[in-house]
Amino acid sequence: MRTSRPSGLLAHVSIAVLLATAVPALAQTAPAAGGGVTFERLLNPDKEPQNWLTYNRSYDGQRFSPLDQINKDTVKNLKLAYSVSLAPPLGVAGTYKYAGLTGTPIVVDGRMYVTDGFSRVYKLDVRSGKRAAIEWIMDPQYQTSSIRSEPPNNKGVAILGNTVFSVVLDGRLVATNAETGEVLWEKKVIMDPREEATAAPLVVKDLVIITSANGDRGSRGWIQARRVKDGELAWIRYTIPAPGEPGSESWQDPKKEAWKDGGGAPWNTATYDASTDTLYIGTGQPFPDYDPDARPGDNLYTNSLLALDTATGNIKWHFQYTPNESWDYDEQGAHVLVDSEVGGEKRRLVTHFGRNGMYYGLDRTNGSFVNGGKYVNKVTWTKGLDPKTGKPVEYDPTKAVQSYVPTIRPGGSGGKVEEACPSLQGGTNYFPVSYNPQTKKLYAVSHETCALFPEKGSGGRLGEQARGSVVMLDPATGTVTKKRETPFVQYGGALATAGGLVFSNQMDGTFEAMDATSLEPLWSINLGAQINAPPMTFSVNGKQYVALLVGGGPVGELLGYLAKGGDPDVAKNMQPTAVLYVFSL
Template identity: 30%
Template structure:
């Protein structure tokens, strides 16, 4: 495995068929004056590979800033811009939306979101994008609403609550008096919201809720460091997560799939998964505990973090689920905790369950399936199998038969692994990858033709500690579990993986952990940004840096490419990420070749 060092992130390759609004269509080259980026993953398969090649390895050194828009809202910025019919739609932090001329950056309209007062945000103000279809722009909000705007004017068409019942909140009062996290600032915690970009298919908007994993998010005292402790306190908090479909015309709910089943949440008490992972569980004690927690599923967790991929041939939707509740603290949740930390397949028309694969049963480490799944035809021995892949926090790229869910293969580890699946302890157990990943929410890029996938990931050792404290004399001690970054070095890793055999083709190590996502193109290029503000183009064959631009803010969002008036553009938002200590800002950056 080659492992070279670069100060800039590298990007990923994607395999794409261009999409018209919400329906897949044949990719175009440069004959048309406009080529859109019409959905979060470019197409419904979410491959993020563009067939455009006007910008390529030979001329990428001539790439220059075409236009820049400063939005005026300096906060964590994660959005994928959407481009339809020469108009760029960008969701800003706190769910404001801009419509811009994709060739010039001229503002066409702006929607200003009016948030519910005093609504607690789970994970900051960031939003990962909008969906555009049937003359409307759809956005999910930090205050758990789904809103439709007129694509021409930005006028609100409808506005619905998707999670009307708010959840109870964990408090630092439960922490022991000598725990330094007791007095630190809480960045996030229990609060239902929506982070993912919606996806539209067959006149339905599909979106899921987040913030039901129930953990206190504590600021790190070091401004340049990732999020501090994440703490799970034993208790009866909140609700299950869900993914749901809503009618594009009026927003009424068509179906809802709860990520925690009302019956059978405990599963089979498995100690080994089909991919060979062994879990050291006291299943006898868990079975005994079932009688004490008969309603555990009511507080189950299972956020839906990432935009689903859709197989239009079978009307099947694929998405990943988050950790169970309470986070990292398993006393009150015996069993496998289905369907948390799972890849789930549903019928797009009814929401009916088809299959699931649980990567980590009875999760103790926060191993959400955060990176979006991707669909592709997999060359498996002498067969071509319709497959679904997912880059995990644990450091492997998983491949499944997308019709049955059968586990087919996983890659070699794309990040260092140590003590994986060891239990948290009172003295503290250091594990990597941990709660941050591996592959966090960053989408991969997949080159179906050459059977390669490109993954942006991170190495960040985490210490998992179990505590007990007595709040009131004579009462039973309260147990809580914490995950905290260690003082060990952290870095990013960009990997090119051969899907055929799972081996690493090449890797690039970066100074900052990689979070945000990647783009690859037919021009043999990968594009990706870093937290220190570097945005780079790489040779997709070997990862060599071919071009760089330096922003004053972190570049921690997925790049896109599109064509407007016969000119190819590369676009990315630059606003950093507070959870990783990356400089926050408000820039939309768009590049083209010098004339």
């Protein structure tokens, strides 16, 4: 087993020496942290609201914190408590001058675990409230020659017992001792050189659930469950069925080979319902992305929600949002579990803000469509959703290649090309969604963007409309109850708290808190850099903090691409960075 090259070991030792000499009391008297994170604790996060134990804080994906010290009245006093620079390791910076920070910190009893875009894991002591002391850095020393993502990125870790689990962009799963930072084991999990791994793992019972990324380069998507003790494979569920498997009939290409590189990568973290032992995970778009004629059929299980049996990986049911899709509307984004009263009946829902601009409420016991409709201002690829099935109204199951709105399909109809709305960035993308059980509303951040797809097989270019919005939606009705539009697109995700607040970010570096009822902004700060990560909150010694990873790229290209609704020159004032910011009253 390979852990790290000598340079990585030397870097680790130098940090340990620094801690021992500069902050001896903190380093030598700290009790063991990270041990004792049991499955029972993960199932009951509200018993310890001070912590954030898993990617979405709770298995249901609601990203709601019961903490309320920072609230509508006090948030105006929010200020920077401390920050931590997450510098790229030597030898990597020259190849990738920036990394995308897209992760969510995990906090366990005053210790924080966070990843940078180069798949390094940091353990920080945040108990003092004045600074974060680095206890160790686990550098997996990934192979840069195998990386295809630009920029490199990583969404975070999972923890169980005294072990921290993380993925490496080059396709490894690593288990690290939470106390010492030493690698316990690692496993290569990719089977195709086009695949990558970026999503935060999810620990359920004795399994680590991980997903593949990079389906838009033609790899065949999958979800894997591996044993926490040694990383051995328990099961694998491919998102593209092989010939003869259920769903394979939806790949109708004459050569019968499109499934081999059909895409469908999940590239995000699942949600979990312990009462039925079910995992809920969304899947990406089919490959080739923009040419539906190249892969006739519905292309299962792309652009779908899969409900999986946790023990076996078997599909209990599925719901496909956009059959034979062609705009890069992959639906791997957040799937939030909500119990709601719909039409006077209590329903157990799984909710989703689609990248295709549509909201969906599904019965999470069987996948039937409950309610939904558009949540962005402009949707042009379809006229709407069938109220019974939730499919696009134009969907025809007898067709091998769907028409939808013909002039919106890549390549147009008769040479005429119209704007596809939303753009290939989608309404929401990978961004987490929050649900506040006090207001009984969902909160999502979105893009109000459109794109042109002049030729089949080619990516779209952004149209003139490029703004953002924060959406408040009632899952009982499936309708938007309030929307706040912003001059720059919203990126990163939403955080809802018992303080009556919703936190989110704009692409120009604005981090803000809003009233959860009116969506009126109550506090904001511009951090001067692109923000791609969602905020989270925790408390230590009775004091609440809000944390956010800031930095990403490519700054000039992506920010300029999405900032047309605001100041088009804003990208000139921003530089690549990688910083953890922590705020408090």
